[in-house]
Amino acid sequence: MSTYVKPVAPTEGRLGHLTPEQTEKLQQFWVRLYDIFDGKTAFDQTAPSSFKGQNRDDDAAAPAPVQKAGWFGRGKSSASLTGSEKAAAPAPRFSGADIYKAFWKLTMMDHPDLLVLKFIRARKWNLDDAMKMFLNALKWRIVERLDELVELSDVELDAKYPKFLEQMRVGKGYLRGADDLNRPMSIVNTRLHLKADQPPETIHRFTLHTMECGRMVLPQGAETVVVIFDLSDFGLQNMDWGFVRLFVQCFESYYPETLGVCIVHRAPFVFWGLWKLIQPLLDPVVASKFVFTRNNEELHKIIPRERLPIKHYNGLDDWTYEYVPAQEGENDHMKDVGKKEELLQERHALETRFDIATRSWIKQGDQAEERDGIAKELREQYARLCPYVRAANLYQRWGVTVNGQVNWTYNLKSE
Known part of the structure; x- marks a missing residue:
């Protein structure tokens, strides 16, 4: 520990x-x-x-x-794949x-x-x-x-992956708030999931969807996220080795240097036997980022109370998870093919400029300031391009991400 x-x-x-x-x-x-x-x-x-x-x-x-x-x-x-499946x-x-x-x-x-x-x-x-x-x-x-x-809407993802929306409606896993280093927090409620409720592929895609949404709520200057595994009422029926492998593989290989801390909250007795099997799977660097909180008081030592909901975590934020469904017309920009192509061409021109400046920086050591300036232009331009290449998601409907800016609001209540 x-x-x-x-x-x-x-x-x-x-x-x-x-x-x-x-x-x-x-x-x-x-x-x-x-x-x-x-x-x-x-x-x-x-x-x-x-x-x-x-x-x-x-x-x-x-x-x-x-x-x-x-x-x-x-x-x-x-x-274990059959010959026909491989072929x-x-x-x-x-x-x-x-x-x-x-x-x-x-x-x-x-x-x-x-x-x-x-x-x-x-x-x-x-x-x-x-x-x-x-x-x-x-x-x-x-x-x-x-x-x-990111290109398909919630409804389209649900049509392709049955019960995708159900994962969002029940609040099985979502992003909410940031810690005192402005690192966004991902909450995983393991008690809300039973393996027979939906196809495994749906859960796999939902998990990666959340990872990609996490990138959109990283404010400028923050590189890592906080993951809270809420194990309240956790039982063996909630354990999944497939997800453990996916979680480890993502943060070790595909999103490296992105996990700031992983908080395992309210782990019951049954979990500790499983942890002895999980821990050897972890890279030592990733394993060092796991911490364990037995109760809300210990959690408050890591995450400020004003950033945690009153419900479940005895925080000061009067907020309860609610899935906001898609709004009519929220993806109309994606239908504007002409404007989308114009913005993509603008994007590619910036990429080319960055490439040219980088090649010069490599050979002559100059262009460092120009590269940083182009990178700022790329960030600003992506905020304009985004509505044409990404479907609106829950965090935009919540008002968290607007025009490339990240803003969490907390409904603070006094003790």
């Missing part, structure tokens, strides 16, 4: 705080990345190891795994152009350096390991079809 230490905003190895040696490493990483983008360097073009093929009628160039394990149910391993979904291969496109889709409103530094830090500045990890994450995003999770 780890002991929680009150955090301070980290600066080491982060954007704006790099040593000359770290800056040189960052430049070397960009050199390698552009060699891959340009097709000059060979790389592993096969799908990531998590790819298991598919048995649906989706585009084979961007498939999703078959019977993936969700929160509460085991999926098939690649070894039905040939593993895709990726070009440098594919990787380039996936990279800029991943960037969204972030400074590109911020993203690559996460992978470099995660691999302790070993550029070979960092590049392998980064490429694997980009390929994973393609085969997981993460685009559809």
Whole structure:
């Protein structure tokens, strides 16, 4: 069991705080990345190891795994797939152009350096390991079809993945508020889920949807999130090894340096036997971010009471989770093909400018300020592009994310 230490905003190895040696490493990483983008360097073009093929009628160039394990149910391993299942979904291969496109889709409103530094830090500045990890994450995003999770509305996702909306309506997992370091908080209510309630694939997609929404509620200057696993009334019927694997894999491999702290709240006696099996699965760095709170008083030492709801957590925020359904016309911008194309062309022009400035920065050491200026333009431009390429989500309806800004409001009540 780890002991929680009150955090301070980290600066080491982060954007704006790099040593000359770290800056040189960052430049070397960009050199390698552009060699891959340009097709000059060979790389592993096969799908990531998590790819298991598919048995649906989706585009084979961007498939999703078959019977993936969700929160509460085991999926098939690649070894257990039948010959026909394997043959039905040939593993895709990726070009440098594919990787380039996936990279800029991943960037969204972030400074590109911020993203690559996460992978470099995660691999302790070993550029070979960092590049392998980064490429694997980009390929994973393609085969997981993460685009559809932000492009399709809640209703469309529900039509494709039965009972998707049900997960949102009951409040099984959601993002709410931020801690005193402005890190958004993800609440997971394990007691609300039984494995037979919905298909495993629905839970898998819902989990990744929440991860992608989490990126949208990261305010400028914050790089990590807080996850609270509420184990109140947890029983063995709520345990799911598939979700444990997904959670670990995401934060270790696909969203590195993104987990700030994982709070396991009110763990019952039955959990501790399971924890002995879970802990060895964790990378030591990720394992060090787990803390355990037995009651609300201990939770308040980590999360300020004014940021926690009165209900369940004895906080000071008079707020109760409520799913706000889609509003009529909220995605009308996505139908404006002409404006969407105009904004995409504007976006691609900014990406090209950043590429040119970065190549100059690599060779001559100049253009650093220009790169940062273009990164700010990319952030501002994404706020304008967003309504044309992303369907409205719950957090926009709550008023949390508006025009690229993040604003949590708390209905504070005195004690």
